[in-house]
Amino acid sequence: MRQPIGRCFVYLILLIFTVFSLFPFYWMTVISTRTAGEISAIPPAIFYGDKLSMNLDKIFNNENVEFIRTVGNTAVITLIITLSMLLFSSLAGFAFAKLEFRGKSLMLLCVVGSLMIPMQLGIIPQYIIMSKLHWINDLKAVVVPGMVSAFGVFFMRQYIDSAIPGEMLEAGRIDGCSNWRLYWRIVVPTIAPAFATLGILTFMGAWNDYLWPSIVLKSSDSLTVQLALLRLDTSSYFQDKSIVMTGSVLSTLPLFLIFLAFNRQFIAGVTDGAVKG
Amino acid sequence: MSQEKAMGARYRRNRGDTITGYLFTSPFFILFAVFGLYPLLYTIYISLFKWNMLGSKEYVGLRNYRLVLLDDPMFWKAVGNTFIIWFESTPLQIFLAVLLAVMLNQAFLKGKAIFRFFIFLPNITSLVAVSLIFANVFGVKYGLINYFLTKLGASPIDWAATSWATQVAVALLVIWRYLGFHMVIQLAGLQSIPADLYESATIDGASRRQQFFRITVPLLTPTILFSTIIGTTGGLQLYTEPFAFLSDLSGGLAAASGGSHNQVLTIVMYLYKSAFTDHSFGYSSAIANLLLLIIILFAMLNSLLVRRLRG
Numbered sequence: 001m002r003q004p005i006g007r008c009f010v011y012l013i014l015l016i017f018t019v020f021s022l023f024p025f026y027w028m029t030v031i032s033t034r035t036a037g038e039i040s041a042i043p044p045a046i047f048y049g050d051k052l053s054m055n056l057d058k059i060f061n062n063e064n065v066e067f068i069r070t071v072g073n074t075a076v077i078t079l080i081i082t083l084s085m086l087l088f089s090s091l092a093g094f095a096f097a098k099l100e101f102r103g104k105s106l107m108l109l110c111v112v113g114s115l116m117i118p119m120q121l122g123i124i125p126q127y128i129i130m131s132k133l134h135w136i137n138d139l140k141a142v143v144v145p146g147m148v149s150a151f152g153v154f155f156m157r158q159y160i161d162s163a164i165p166g167e168m169l170e171a172g173r174i175d176g177c178s179n180w181r182l183y184w185r186i187v188v189p190t191i192a193p194a195f196a197t198l199g200i201l202t203f204m205g206a207w208n209d210y211l212w213p214s215i216v217l218k219s220s221d222s223l224t225v226q227l228a229l230l231r232l233d234t235s236s237y238f239q240d241k242s243i244v245m246t247g248s249v250l251s252t253l254p255l256f257l258i259f260l261a262f263n264r265q266f267i268a269g270v271t272d273g274a275v276k277g
Numbered sequence: 278m279s280q281e282k283a284m285g286a287r288y289r290r291n292r293g294d295t296i297t298g299y300l301f302t303s304p305f306f307i308l309f310a311v312f313g314l315y316p317l318l319y320t321i322y323i324s325l326f327k328w329n330m331l332g333s334k335e336y337v338g339l340r341n342y343r344l345v346l347l348d349d350p351m352f353w354k355a356v357g358n359t360f361i362i363w364f365e366s367t368p369l370q371i372f373l374a375v376l377l378a379v380m381l382n383q384a385f386l387k388g389k390a391i392f393r394f395f396i397f398l399p400n401i402t403s404l405v406a407v408s409l410i411f412a413n414v415f416g417v418k419y420g421l422i423n424y425f426l427t428k429l430g431a432s433p434i435d436w437a438a439t440s441w442a443t444q445v446a447v448a449l450l451v452i453w454r455y456l457g458f459h460m461v462i463q464l465a466g467l468q469s470i471p472a473d474l475y476e477s478a479t480i481d482g483a484s485r486r487q488q489f490f491r492i493t494v495p496l497l498t499p500t501i502l503f504s505t506i507i508g509t510t511g512g513l514q515l516y517t518e519p520f521a522f523l524s525d526l527s528g529g530l531a532a533a534s535g536g537s538h539n540q541v542l543t544i545v546m547y548l549y550k551s552a553f554t555d556h557s558f559g560y561s562s563a564i565a566n567l568l569l570l571i572i573i574l575f576a577m578l579n580s581l582l583v584r585r586l587r588g
Contacts, residue, residue, distance in 0.1 A: 018395045024410045040419045091301040101298030121565045122316030145312040179297040208403035226405045248406035271465040
């Protein structure tokens with residue numbers, strides 16, 4: 001790789017994969033600026049058109065879907081899940097890392113063991129529970145099971161265990177702090193990076209979730225954005241791809257902005273998440 | 278270390294810790310019990326019954342398992358499809374991820390962060406959006422790929438109705454979305470290899486090729502195995518990608534059965550179809566348990582391999 005040819009080759013390959021990664025995004029935004037008719041032309045449209053506002057209008061005044069409402073539903077679900085995930089995971093992580101209590105090692109073993117099991121395979125009883133609770137078509141059906149996870153707890157335990165020295169907590173104890181105050185005054189301010197990582201992962205997962213919401217959220221007023229995408233097309237004789245793609249652009253935009261702002265934490269989060277999980 | 282242990286001993290004397298410990302961990306255990314453990318046990322229990330959720334349960338012993346394994350060609354079709362899509366995506370994807378990570382890890386490379394940003398970008402898009410974009414690129418009449426195929430003088434491919442073509446399209450979609458994810462993991466693996474290993478190898482006169490095959494490859498193997506297991510357990514649970522891709526390409530009905538020839542009906546798609554379309558909850562639970570068994574076997578195989586490599 002020391003030769004200039006080798007170096008050019010490296011740049012060329014990376015460039016090819018960058019184009020491969022970006023092209024679908026580019027084409028998605030191209031379609032969102034075109035009419036359905038323009039897309040079905042031969043040759044297909046490759047450059048931007050001027051119909052974005054028309055497509056946006058079709059989305060915000062859609063017959064099938066109240067798009068703003070689905071965005072609102074998704075935002076509520078995502079925010080509650082993310083905040084409670086951070087709170088409950090860090091509380092449990094703190095207890096597992098720094099407190100001594102009877103049965104702790106067995107309980108931690110439970111957490112680690114459940115990491116391996118894909119929870120979505122329990123979907124049938126989960127659905128039955130939700131219908132018994134009368135939570136079908138209620139955002140609670142998506143929010144409540146997502147409020148804390150084994151991964152979150154384990155991730156926080158690992159982080160708190162290595163980031164907070166025992167002396168610091170001991171000093172707080174001597175000053176008469178309760179466990180809750182130790183958590184609030186010492187643990188929370190120290191683990192900001194872990195909050196960022198877990199927060200981003202949780203936010204992304206909740207925003208993009210499709211499978212479970214598709215089973216428990218059926219009524220039009222309870223839909224999330226991801227569910228709405230498959231229902232935006234109101235035309236009956238031909239498919240209006242431009243609306244669907246405009247919706248996809250809108251649904252990707254919030255995550256794209258977060259990724260743009262925090263891409264280092266984001267990638268660190270995915271790496272840590274994968275390696276520690 | 279010993280000091281920390283002494284601190285731990287002092288904590289133990291604090292009686293309040295027991296109460297706080299249970300209190301702070303209780304949200305997890307309550308939710309896990311209700312939405313994790315109970316559903317898991319109930320799935321095992323209900324798989325021994327014939328039940329459509331409305332009528333009464335009829336105990337049938339292991340009949341559901343016998344039917345699934347011996348008497349249901351559609352189940353084996355789903356297993357085959359899942360495996361084919363896995364085989365068409367995961368090995369190539371991990372090979373490419375390692376290749377790209379090694380390239381990104383070269384000292385001379387400029388614009389590392391930019392390449393990493395763009396190649397990772399597909400991973401943040403929702404599975405539904407990704408599938409819809411791909412349904413456009415692979416559109417039968419007006420898709421870009423068919424346009425270029427006809428331009429090049431080849432005949433267009435019916436990506437919705439030709440079995441191998443739908444499978445290839447879904448595999449490409451999977452590669453596109455997860456390549457950056459695996460690349461980032463491989464990059465972290467490469468960066469965790471101590472630099473002084475390479476330095477002392479250079480002093481000992483090892484060529485770059487020797488360094489790659491004697492240092493990089495062996496030390497990266499656990500990370501590659503890790504990516505493989507993530508790709509495999511994810512691949513075994515493939516659902517949203519083929520479903521949303523087909524919903525857009527050939528409508529919701531065809532999507533629910535994995536295409537007109539069931540060509541991308543995956544195990545999880547079949548599981549949901551038998552639960553929520555056919556209302557055979559016992560039968561569907563038996564499929565879920567078989568899949569869980571396969572996933573646990575894979576996870577155990579992985580940890581065994583990792584341990585052997587380290588030992």
